Amino acid sequence: MSNTQVFIEENKDRFLNELLDLLRIPSVSADSKFKDDVRKAAGFIQDKLLAAGADKAEVMETSGHPIVYGEKMVSDNLPTVLVYGHYDVQPADPYDLWDSPPFEPVIKETELHPQGAIFARGSCDDKGQMYMHIKAFEAMMATDSLACNVKFIIEGEEEVGSDNLGVFLEDNKEMLKADIVLVSDTGIIANDVPSITVGLRGLSYVEVEVTGPNRDLHSGLYGGAVPNPINILAEMIASLKNEDQSINIPGFYDDVVILTEEERAAMAKAPFDLQDFKDSIGLRDVEGEEGFSSMERTSIRPTLDVNGIWGGYTGEGAKTVIASKAYAKISMRLVPNQDPDKITKLFQEHFTSIAPDSVSVKVTPHHGGQPAVTPTDSPAYKAAAQAMKDTFGKDPVPFRGGGSIPIVALFEQILGSKTVLMGFGLDSDAIHSPNEHYGLFNYYKGIETIPLFYKYFAEMNG
């Protein structure tokens, strides 16, 4: 065992306790009432980077939440790794569905995590995965084995669309110059099936508002004669899907890259058990676009999902009201080569056009992200694959994920840097849901794997 791995082994408990401290900070970027906590989390990261041995670490202002930047430059002759992660988390509501408070982490065993998992908002996404990099960095520094220069860019707005990251990258191109971007914000197929994400879906996210009458009305006095914005919103949403569950927005599929039969056959070799999938989320049956498998539906095909809907009386009991307004949050996952801005515009035009004359409709774009695919023949991919093979004992599977990490496209466009998505979470970790958790196995496996990536990446660039 290398010195680095010994150091990691000896410091496991402290590495865990530090993460738990970070998880106790409710750094919810979407909700302004947590603004101070978001900043506190940034300060925490800065402190830990300095303590781990960074030459410098700064909390840098943006128009929104700050970005933490840190670096350790060893030598101009070594390749530079830019580690990206985020210290902000998703909102934790509905709080009442959590078995333990979302910002009071507890360790519990689960069927998939017999060694225990950390239950807390952000445990997997992304505090746990991001913090692995800081601890791996500390271990390499402590054992004098840091094989690459390293830069850290840890942001606080990933969960709200990374609105200020683009400007930050533009403004700090030189500072952020790197040979590869390394990110752990994705997952592996299973703890015994390591994988590396090579494809990501993009995202278009909008909020819609339908207004009927200018005030809430009594449904007895007015019902039948006036447009009910909730009924109309339901009808408009329903019309966005065709019978075969494809998306009914003109032009939506125009740029979708269609995979060859060979590519689909290769994908289909990844382990996937439909019954397990259904059981894991309590589904009687799956659903989705006709002509595609469940795995394809979450990777190579775009989607349209309502993420939230509200309007009228939602309290206890019965209230006979016709609401003035109804709202929904709608997101579309995009695949190569769909462009989020174009799709958002198509949605806006279409959704406005299908509204009956009796109502008015407002569509507000939230944020978007480009879809991305990473080549598997690059030195960085090979370094990641070798590192995982060393720690997991088997070759990782290249995998196309359903989620979106819009920053991958940003790094490519602005910095000209490719990204390796070496994540360690599981689909079942319930990120964005109540009872989010992250396996101790996965946390430690990540810390152990990262130094090996540096080693192999330096060798391949040497």
Add this chain to the structure above:
Amino acid sequence: MSNTQVFIEENKDRFLNELLDLLRIPSVSADSKFKDDVRKAAGFIQDKLLAAGADKAEVMETSGHPIVYGEKMVSDNLPTVLVYGHYDVQPADPYDLWDSPPFEPVIKETELHPQGAIFARGSCDDKGQMYMHIKAFEAMMATDSLACNVKFIIEGEEEVGSDNLGVFLEDNKEMLKADIVLVSDTGIIANDVPSITVGLRGLSYVEVEVTGPNRDLHSGLYGGAVPNPINILAEMIASLKNEDQSINIPGFYDDVVILTEEERAAMAKAPFDLQDFKDSIGLRDVEGEEGFSSMERTSIRPTLDVNGIWGGYTGEGAKTVIASKAYAKISMRLVPNQDPDKITKLFQEHFTSIAPDSVSVKVTPHHGGQPAVTPTDSPAYKAAAQAMKDTFGKDPVPFRGGGSIPIVALFEQILGSKTVLMGFGLDSDAIHSPNEHYGLFNYYKGIETIPLFYKYFAEMNG
């Protein structure tokens, strides 16, 4: 001017201030957190009945909120009027849409109420209208001119379906025996167009719950491959209406009474200005079942309206979640001879049958009410019409309203008593909405008209 009318004139300010005190009690029956306030309002009514001169007044227990019963028996030779009203009110949310707090009444002038209107939850529905009867009773008692025996039954569960009223009527048939039930919980067409409601729609009200996955999921990881309960609920709701805006539930129209062309022509003579209607609620266009006028759509035709919908993330910002559950509150207004229980059952069966296999659906009935039509050739109707003619200076128009007062059918079925719906509100009073109000003109006009009803009703029964 009669002594009674002089007494009313001299006590106007006190009559108003007492109502304001009643309106300050947030007696929201639908929300258990207001339980004590509901009881406080009941005690208030009891006190005022006794102070006005009732022989007795009691707060009588039910399995839910109590019923206040009071009476003044003058002579066995006189007819008996049973006054029904309710002291409970609708929930006031959304509070932020009120210009002044819902339980802190203020008097403000409006275009339709140049003499001022009382802005408060319950000002019109039904505290203001119910309290007119207690003040008219006080005026008749004070001037020794009570022309009928009178019984008061003022309940606290009208806004949640009068669940315990039926049992109460059954248990107290003898005590409640009356020649007519008099209710002010409806409106007039305008302050210069008096009217009496002769038809009411019934009500079936259900809450639906659609469950997809057993927990909230990340829309990136799962989107496209799993049933989204919000999308599915929207599709199910959309399917409940046909292209022509008729309701798509098998059997729904089977029992609907179809009016003759003559009846429809008579109805069409009531004053109605479509542009005014649209302007009053800020609508660009009306909507409704093809082949019927706006007035018909709110009176002789049944409806289906979603009164509330919720699911997923509804907070600030964007959250990429697929919710486990989506909910809606749906009500159907019914016309003669539709039966609420039968319609609720048809809805349940149909809604469950259209759910895709991938989700489970729960339909919970809330409460219902029978539709009703009152004859215009009865002594009670004539007494009400004459009383209004005296105070308004013109004959009232018989009018079929869109709302539901389920108790009308209860009184008929259990006590064998007919009901006269002599209400004084305006459609624009925003009952069940933010900024509910009730005109001072209407409040005083009601107090003045009620003693005349007693006078004429006694004469016609003499």
